[in-house]
Amino acid sequence: MNSHVLPIYNRAPIAFERGEGSWAIATDGTRYLDLGAGIAVNALGHANPELVAALTEQAQRIWHVSNLYQIPEQEKLAELLVANTFADTAFITNSGTEAAELAIKMVRKYWSEQGDPERIEILTFEGAFHGRSTGAIAASGSEKMVQGFGPLMPGFRHLPWGDMAALEAAISQRTAAVMLEPVQGEGGIRPLPDADLRLIRELCDRTGALLVLDEVQSGMGRTGRLFAHEYAGIAPDIMMVAKGIGGGFPLGAVLATEKAASGMGAGTHGSTYGGNPLACAVGAKVMQIIAAPEFLAEVNRKAALLRQKLEGLVAAHPSVFESVRGQGLMLGLKCRVAPTEMVRAGYAEHVLTVAAADNTLRLLPPLIISDEEIAEAVVRLDRAAGRLDG
Structure with a gap:
């Protein structure tokens, strides 16, 4: 055919x-x-059945209004995400790739608002997968994803996966952020040891760099905790979420502390479909089910x-x-x-x-x-x- x-x-x-x-x-x-x-x-x-019921109920009410207006279903989902995580705020997206783009923008905007717009370098790791947009492939850096799509967004340095010595040598007072998956998915189901995650958090604290975690695949109960980083007893500054959060309905989110999100004021980002009532009604039901101990x-x-x-x-x-x-x-x-x-x-x-x-x-x-x-x-x-x- x-x-x-x-x-x-x-x-x-x-x-x-x-x-x-x-x-x-x-x-x-x-x-x-x-x-x-x-x-x-x-x-x-x-x-x-519970997700079908949540979707059907919402579908019989209202599907889309855009973010020109208040969206109660979006507020409910954001409240659940903040209540169950480190975050102070949430932006609802349609996908993990969109979440990655916002996370990168949020890092850059944070340092710009801090009066240091040249502090742009984000350290990432070999084998990472953060999506297929131009920013996300620049962050990942693998040849099969970037070949033919240059010039790439500058400002990323790729380190050997799991090489903490290389990270300690690379991170500095000029590093904007460290971005990684606690468990690499596309990279081959490679969990980063808890001790390494704790060291990364310590290095970020020492240098002021933001810690950005990509839990698009490892999040939403997939590893037995709501999010994989919880095993290490640490918290990121920014986190990307998607995949399981919608239970099959296209949905994602960026979660952040108030500090990390401080540069993102009115007009700095947006989405026509992001946070629509249909997706958020389903996402809220997913959160209520999966977050239960x-x-x-x-x-x-x-x-x-x-x-x-x-x-x-x-x-x-x-x-x-x-x-x-x-x-x-x-x-x-x-x-x-x-x-x-x-x-x-x-x-x-x-x-x-x-x-x-x-x-x-x-x-x-x-x-x-x-x-x-x-x-x-x-x-x-x-x-x-x-x-x-x-």
């Missing part, structure tokens, strides 16, 4: 027409156990069960897998084969996974996955790996 869609995706030959919890059902009726969740987006599963406790229990079973899978297929890594239900299987081979083998066994860099297969199931579905998922992964043994 000829498509009029811009051909920038290598799509699988599968189309889905509906979903139920942890299952995606293709147009031919085949049921796939979804361990990708739309790349960590469908945090509460497909067609979650009992919900996060269940995520951790299920994560331990899944990880235990995956360790057995790795032991059973040493020619296919090397190790398990990650936190909570943000797990990766480091592969000895190309992870795309495992993704394709999974299609044959009706299980959905996501490839990542560093030869890693991502497992990002809905946070509501059941124990029985976890067991079934590993059975299907076992059969898929069996297709690649030897």
Whole structure:
């Protein structure tokens, strides 16, 4: 079939027409156990009844008014985000990429308002993924993302991932910010040790640099805490949120302290769709569900069960897998084969996974996955790996 869609995706030959919890059902009726969740987006599963009800109720009232007016649903979501995090303020976006753009602007504007507009350098890390806008690819810096799109936004310096000595050597009183993912997603499910996060926070405090965390993929309960940085006992100055916050509805946010956001006055940023009533009604319901301590406790229990079973899978297929890594239900299987081979083998066994860099297969199931579905998922992964043994 000829498509009029811009051909920038290598799509699988599968189309889905509906979903139920942890299952995606293709147009031919085949049921796939979804361990990708739309790349960590469908945090509460497909067609979650509570989210459907929240969306339907709002859809019957009002969809869009623009930010020319007060939006009560946006106020409610911002209040929930501030109440459950370090932040004093929130700006609601449509996506993680938009959140990244605002975070970069917020850093630059902060230093400009401090009377130091030349303090623009932001330190980032190899393997990072912050989105695909021109600013976000400049921040990430990987060759595959930036090639052909120059000249890039200046002011970023890319350091080896996890190299704290390199960071200590690079950071100074001229550094505007340090920006990183506590757990790299696209980079291969690579968690930064808690001790390293604490050191980064200390270095930022020492030099005055702002700490910007990208929790687009690792946030919203994905690691067993509402946000991954909580394990280290630190707080950022600015944080990007998206993916799971909308449970499948396009939604993102930038959270910030009053100090970090002090340069962002009226007219410095805006969005036509950002914070619209539909998205915010869904996001508020997602927040109410995921932020509950009992919900996060269940995520951790299920994560331990899944990880235990995956360790057995790795032991059973040493020619296919090397190790398990990650936190909570943000797990990766480091592969000895190309992870795309495992993704394709999974299609044959009706299980959905996501490839990542560093030869890693991502497992990002809905946070509501059941124990029985976890067991079934590993059975299907076992059969898929069996297709690649030897």
